[in-house]
Amino acid sequence: MSAMEELLERHGTVGRQAAASRAEGLPARPALHTVVVTCMDARIDVYRLFGLAPGEVHVLRNAGGVVTDDVVRSLAISQRKLDTRDVLIVQHAGCGLSTFTDDEFAAELVERTGSRPDWRCHTFADPAESVREGMALLRRNPFLVPGMRVRGFVLDLAGFGLAEVDGDGSATAVA
Ligand SMILES: [Zn+2]
Known part of the structure; x- marks a missing residue:
């Protein structure tokens, strides 16, 4: 099979x-008015990580948990049509997106397919820095609601603790 x-x-x-x-x-509206943006890593069980039940949050996942144009698209719809406000960005240590660069992957695709992708991979060396960039992108995006609150974290896949990224370069363990 x-x-x-x-x-x-x-x-x-x-x-x-x-x-x-x-x-x-x-109802379709998330009861906690919150969106979690995180990596597609198969080991991350977002529902268990935050003790969630269906109906409580929107979960947006992609490779890395990075803030891409499509994450912004989904957030705008989530906020404007389904009344969410708070956004948690959760990226993680040891992410696959730290193991190659955008240029390396583009070159690999060119070699294998003959075509260069018109999208970026958004690879990163430091997940905290990527989270910080994501938070900054959201805070200055004109299509998201003014009352939005954004917090960012780096998840440790060894103990599943969260270190908060405060936006000025440091990270603080919260759990
Ligand atoms: Zn990852």
Whole structure:
């Protein structure tokens, strides 16, 4: 059985019923009015990390958990149409995006495909610096709501502690 077939099998046996029962009666608006932006890393269980239930937050994930144009697009919709206000950016130590550079990956794609991507990878050497850039991008984006509150963190995948990035160069352990 392929992994895709396995997933569809799991959906039919347990997933469908479990997901439906957890979402029953919930409105589309996130109850906590909050968005979590984080990395797609398969080890990060965002729901368990913050003790979340369905219906409480929007979770935006991509490679690195970086603030891309598409994250801004989703945040604008989340805030303007679904009343969210607070944004948590959670990137992590040991991220795959620290293992190569934008130029290296673009060169690899050119070599393999003959085409150069028209998008950036947003790789980073220091996740705290990337979080800081993301927070700054959001704070000066004109399409996001003025009352938005943004906090940024670096997650340690060894103990799953969070170190807050305060925006002026330092990080403080909060858990
Ligand atoms: Zn990552």
